[in-house]
Amino acid sequence: MIKTSSKVLVKGNEAIAQAALNAGCKCYFGYPITPQSEIGEFMSRKMPELGRTFVPAESELASISMVIGAGTTGTKAMTSSSSCGIALMQEALSAMVCAEVPGVIISVMRGGPGLGNIAPAQGDYFQAVKGGGNGDYKVVVLAPATVQEAVNLTYRAFHLSMKYRTPVILLADGILGQMMEPVEFGEYPYEEIDTSAWALSGAKNRKPRFLVSLHMQEGEMEAITNRIFEKHDLIAKNETTYEAYQTEDADLIITAFGTVARVAKAAVKKAREKGMKAGLFRPVTLVPFPDEALHNAAKSAKMVLDIEMNKGQMLVDVRSAVFGAAPVEFYGRPAGGLITLEDIYGQIEKRLG
Amino acid sequence: MDTSIIISGYGGQGLLFAGSLLCHAAMIEGKQTTWIPSYGAEMRGGAANCSVHISDDEVSSPIVNMSDVVFALNQPSEDKFEKRVKPGGLFIVNSSMAKIERKRADIEYIFIPMNEIAAQKPEPVFINVMAVGAFIEKTGILKESSVKEALKSMMSGKKAHLLDANLASFDYGAEFIKDFARV
Amino acid sequence: METLVYKKPECLKKDGKFTFCPGCGHGVVLRMIAELIDEFGIQGDTIAISSVGCSIFLEKFYDLDVAGASHGRSPSVATGIKRSLPGKFVFTYQGDGDALTIGLNETIHTASRGEKITTICINNTNFGMTGGQASATTLVGQVTKTTPTGRNPEYVGYPIHAAEMVAKCDGAAFVARVSICSPASIKKAKEILKKAFEMQIKGIGYSFVEVLATCPTNWGMSPVDSMKHIKDDIEKVHPTGIFKDITQTEAR
Numbered sequence: 073m074i075k076t077s078s079k080v081l082v083k084g085n086e087a088i089a090q091a092a093l094n095a096g097c098k099c100y101f102g103y104p105i106t107p108q109s110e111i112g113e114f115m116s117r118k119m120p121e122l123g124r125t126f127v128p129a130e131s132e133l134a135s136i137s138m139v140i141g142a143g144t145t146g147t148k149a150m151t152s153s154s155s156c157g158i159a160l161m162q163e164a165l166s167a168m169v170c171a172e173v174p175g176v177i178i179s180v181m182r183g184g185p186g187l188g189n190i191a192p193a194q195g196d197y198f199q200a201v202k203g204g205g206n207g208d209y210k211v212v213v214l215a216p217a218t219v220q221e222a223v224n225l226t227y228r229a230f231h232l233s234m235k236y237r238t239p240v241i242l243l244a245d246g247i248l249g250q251m252m253e254p255v256e257f258g259e260y261p262y263e264e265i266d267t268s269a270w271a272l273s274g275a276k277n278r279k280p281r282f283l284v285s286l287h288m289q290e291g292e293m294e295a296i297t298n299r300i301f302e303k304h305d306l307i308a309k310n311e312t313t314y315e316a317y318q319t320e321d322a323d324l325i326i327t328a329f330g331t332v333a334r335v336a337k338a339a340v341k342k343a344r345e346k347g348m349k350a351g352l353f354r355p356v357t358l359v360p361f362p363d364e365a366l367h368n369a370a371k372s373a374k375m376v377l378d379i380e381m382n383k384g385q386m387l388v389d390v391r392s393a394v395f396g397a398a399p400v401e402f403y404g405r406p407a408g409g410l411i412t413l414e415d416i417y418g419q420i421e422k423r424l425g
Numbered sequence: 426m427d428t429s430i431i432i433s434g435y436g437g438q439g440l441l442f443a444g445s446l447l448c449h450a451a452m453i454e455g456k457q458t459t460w461i462p463s464y465g466a467e468m469r470g471g472a473a474n475c476s477v478h479i480s481d482d483e484v485s486s487p488i489v490n491m492s493d494v495v496f497a498l499n500q501p502s503e504d505k506f507e508k509r510v511k512p513g514g515l516f517i518v519n520s521s522m523a524k525i526e527r528k529r530a531d532i533e534y535i536f537i538p539m540n541e542i543a544a545q546k547p548e549p550v551f552i553n554v555m556a557v558g559a560f561i562e563k564t565g566i567l568k569e570s571s572v573k574e575a576l577k578s579m580m581s582g583k584k585a586h587l588l589d590a591n592l593a594s595f596d597y598g599a600e601f602i603k604d605f606a607r608v
Numbered sequence: 609m610e611t612l613v614y615k616k617p618e619c620l621k622k623d624g625k626f627t628f629c630p631g632c633g634h635g636v637v638l639r640m641i642a643e644l645i646d647e648f649g650i651q652g653d654t655i656a657i658s659s660v661g662c663s664i665f666l667e668k669f670y671d672l673d674v675a676g677a678s679h680g681r682s683p684s685v686a687t688g689i690k691r692s693l694p695g696k697f698v699f700t701y702q703g704d705g706d707a708l709t710i711g712l713n714e715t716i717h718t719a720s721r722g723e724k725i726t727t728i729c730i731n732n733t734n735f736g737m738t739g740g741q742a743s744a745t746t747l748v749g750q751v752t753k754t755t756p757t758g759r760n761p762e763y764v765g766y767p768i769h770a771a772e773m774v775a776k777c778d779g780a781a782f783v784a785r786v787s788i789c790s791p792a793s794i795k796k797a798k799e800i801l802k803k804a805f806e807m808q809i810k811g812i813g814y815s816f817v818e819v820l821a822t823c824p825t826n827w828g829m830s831p832v833d834s835m836k837h838i839k840d841d842i843e844k845v846h847p848t849g850i851f852k853d854i855t856q857t858e859a860r
Binding site: 098099101125127129130131133134135137138139140141142143144145147149163164167171272273274275276277280281282283284285286 | 650651652653654655657658660664665666667670671672673674675676677678680681684685686687688689690691692693696697713714717721
């Protein structure tokens with residue numbers, strides 16, 4: 073990291089790790105995988121210095137389970153991985169939601185399917201948002217578009233995780249992880265959440281507590297699932313965020329998340345300079361998805377164009393939100409195909425030019 | 426004003442460092458900047474590059490496709506990136522490791538025999554920093570003083586003994602451009 | 609005059625009942641653990657990690673804080689807890705399916721890291737809860753639901769010897785295999801479990817106790833024959849003993 077007065081020139085992965093430290097992350101557990109290994113490397117240096125915990129886990133199965141262990145004690149804990157590694161965590165994520173255990177998961181997407189490649193991609197939207205674990209469950213998912221926002225949303229991930237006792241995924245891509253840009257860290261802007269009413273600490277002078285995910289009594293699991301979904305309704309009501317850029321009078325609204333949205337913003341600016349009325353709608357929270365805001369924005373547009381570095385994943389949620397308010401089209405490149413300013417501008421020009 | 430720069434060559438030639446040097450200098454001048462490496466496979470000797478933006482406003486698109494400036498420090502990079510220089514853009518080529526060949530009429534070429542220059546100097550010379558020196562002298566996008574300040578802060582601690590050689594490398598690059606202009 | 613010779617340990621739930629099959633070894637071991645927790649006076653400072661299998665329902669039996677784990681991951685959950693609360697007594701209660709089949713990686717790595725936790729691994733040589741399929745420790749020749757003609761090593765390989773393997777881990781402080789097939793062996797097992805607990809309580813290191821336990825239902829044997837089966841057959845393949853005790857090694 074290179075500092076000037078208030079800004080630090082830092083790689084996305086290291087920025088996320090530093091933000092986690094500032095947020096009071098006491099434990100990091102992880103297993104290396106490109107393009108996010110700098111997070112674990114950073115933590116291996118910093119955690120011991122601060123008297124906190126770094127454990128190089130034997131697998132992603134182990135690292136997420138260690139996060140669960142720390143989470144059950146009300147300790148702020150984090151793991152980070154990429155596509156195939158996050159795939160291995162899905163069973164545990166489902167269990168975490170069920171047992172209401174907090175924890176932060178950094179997912180820096182690479183190209184897939186399979187081992188795929190290490191290029192930046194957005195093919196794990198479904199993996200994060202819909203989840204590959206079993207049963208009815210949801211995980212809160214945040215999608216930064218810049219390194220600065222990755223810092224801000226890492227803070228928010230810890231806050232939401234503790235506040236709602238839920239796993240939170242920060243969904244970044246290889247570009248965000250590897251990119252350097254100047255950021256301001258500031259201080260962790262949220263109040264500490266009191267965990268004493270539920271965290272495990274040994275049943276001294278109180279009733280025993282259990283945070284488990286097997287509930288065999290008739291009706292027990294149904295009640296728990298309903299309660300978890302009520303919690304998600306509350307999260308949707310309180311925590312949904314998005315960026316709407318020049319959407320009010322837009323003929324064409326682009327929907328995009330993460331790095332692609334940042335590039336799309338540049339394309340929208342360029343299109344506006346040429347007199348084409350384009351706009352950008354960028355969900356910041358992918359779960360909860362800003363359905364209502366997108367629907368309302370789409371009402372006045374002639375068309376919605378969803379752009380992603382995949383074969384059309386957020387597209388499903390965009391269509392569901394737009395719900396006939398405007399036609400929805402898609403442009404995307406999968407598995408590490410980069411979407412450039414020229415690509416997006418071309419897509420706008422094709423429709424509005 | 427937004428300038429995009431691609432620095433390409435072999436892994437081990439210090440491309441990523443050259444890019445972050447520009448970024449740091451830009452930050453010192455209060456400009457907006459981004460840096461993205463090609464990552465993972467750029468082990469020593471492999472093909473590598475990084476993309477940099479230096480901008481007065483927010484960098485909206487950190488991904489560089491067509492670039493205002495490209496540094497090609499070896500032959501494969503010259504072959505690969507010549508077509509990705511924007512019309513009117515600048516192509517800086519290390520002619521010690523790449524052919525002197527002008528396939529396009531709409532871009533400006535600067536061929537610098539970086540390794541030969543380095544070999545003639547008494548101290549160790551870093552061609553990545555030499556290339557940055559030539560680029561700054563040629564374009565004036567950043568102040569020489571900002572780059573040197575950035576070098577000083579990047580060459581601290583364990584690397585402090587390399588500072589003088591880096592500063593000299595920068596000057597050799599700048600001198601080449603001055604001499605070139607005189608010719 | 610009445611003399612109380614047997615009472616329910618404090619940390620077993622007053623209204624709780626074990627729900628295991630008749631003759632099952634789990635209840636014996638869970639009770640021993642409860643007695644030890646009482647003896648050490650650590651009920652209020654203990655966190656138990658349940659695993660997947662017949663070992664899962666700890667919170668139904670114990671007045672202890674309990675965390676759940678996915679199948680095979682109890683040692684990792686225990687790691688997260690112990691690293692967060694180093695002063696607490698943290699133990700995992702797992703079967704051979706959980707600790708040695710799906711979770712062998714976690715078992716070996718947690719031992720090698722020397723996490724200051726205790727693992728109690730019930731080895732009944734089969735997957736009990738799912739109805740008696742072959743596990744990593746199933747004996748050669750043993751009939752299970754998935755080795756219907758007996759375990760054929762040519763076809764499905766050989767059993768894993770857990771205690772011996774864990775003892776090889778540099779990070780392990782105390783490793784033993786015990787059996788609960790007779791009053792004498794149960795008494796011995798409790799002594800060894802006590803040592804394992806001490807390893808953690810005194811901050812010495814990781815302890816692992818494999819318990820050869822009965823599973824009459826899935827073995828298709830009476831409880832008495834099951835005890836005999838442990839003594840006559842299982843102990844020959846999975847011999848009991850202390851495989852590692854760094855406090856003894858250092859003394860030597």
